[in-house]
Amino acid sequence: MRSRKKARTRIAIQDAALDLFAQQGYEATSVDQIAQRADVSPSTFFRYFGTKADIILNDQDSQLSQLCAAVRGQPSEIRDLEAVRLALQAAWVPNVDPVRTIRTGRAVGQSPFLCGVAYNIGRRWMDAVADALFERRGDPEAREECLLIARTALGVFGGATEQWAFSEAKEDFNTLVDQGFEMLERMCH
Amino acid sequence: MRSRKKARTRIAIQDAALDLFAQQGYEATSVDQIAQRADVSPSTFFRYFGTKADIILNDQDSQLSQLCAAVRGQPSEIRDLEAVRLALQAAWVPNVDPVRTIRTGRAVGQSPFLCGVAYNIGRRWMDAVADALFERRGDPEAREECLLIARTALGVFGGATEQWAFSEAKEDFNTLVDQGFEMLERMCH
DNA sequence: CTCCATTTGACAGTTGACTAACATATGTCA
DNA sequence: TGACATATGTTAGTCAACTGTCAAATGGAG
8 A cells, every 4th residue: 555655754754853853953954864864855855744844743633632622521620720630641641652752852952943843832732721721611701810720730741741751751650740730739838 | 432333233133123023924034134124234134143043032141140139039938939929020020121022022923933942041041040949948859849830930920921912011010920820829729 | 568646856946044255444542 | 644443245155945847666457
């Protein structure tokens, strides 16, 4: 089948690119280099990814909507912050690929541009989660508060992810998330 | 005096650039265009700003160290979160230029790259504030907690800044910051 | 095997960020 | 005024992302 090969090529390019990014940085890596390592011609690269940046802007959209569904699905007795935490631990944590997360993290950490891409992705998440909270609660006054909760919860989560990637996935992801949220509670007395 | 003119040229370039960024986006604006609007040659542009991105990476370093000093200067009875809030309100809020903040925000919002630059700046702030907290408290165990507090406090602050810029500086900045921190407390019960 | 479609590569060209070299203007000081 | 340093403009050139075109290879259908 033809589509099989296409998928393989796509992944090969992506892997080659992420390796190089992690190793020498995003801006220091040229498309030619990526193409060479992936054993394709530069023009083929541009047929698969219209832009060098498109390699990163991966399609996590389906996972995001899963997460939002999980937020909306939390019972209404649970307060918002807990709802987000539970949703994250139910719908996100189990699907994380350690190798890809670590490598992507390394690549992103080295490039302002990739940080920007990551920031934008995080921002989209924040908005989506805030919407989910907003809908779950129904109070039309609370939009700004939902944003704040989403921002804070995803911030804690991001910190835990960083710690986890830093430890090369040796520590338990869920435990780190729990610890983060505990700290948050303590911080507010 | 010579330095007077240099400063004026620098500001002219910066203003021209930010206007164009806000109007047509960062990536759609070429250095030549900026130089033309600022009435200088492209090479002069590069003498003032080594990179197109340097226009944004403004010298907020002195303000950042002021902020950190303010954090360190808070009396030790006050808990960390409050200390950051008070420091922000004392050492940052009074120095904000509404026009520049609004325009920069508009420019940044339109470009993934500028978001990245902004994110990196925010990250540097977070680290610096966490250091200040860490030093103020002296507990060598609490590094991760300081980071979390800094991230959360600056997140609240960033949200307030956004709201403020969105309102075209009509609302009172300090009040918005207070509201944000109140919401944070409420969120944790 | 043959026809056909799709994938791929080779190549030439555009654009824009950035650098280096040299010449010119402009303000400073003796 | 004259000598000097510094700021600026001009020009040419590099490098890499990206586009478009055409020809060769590949793989499935008759």
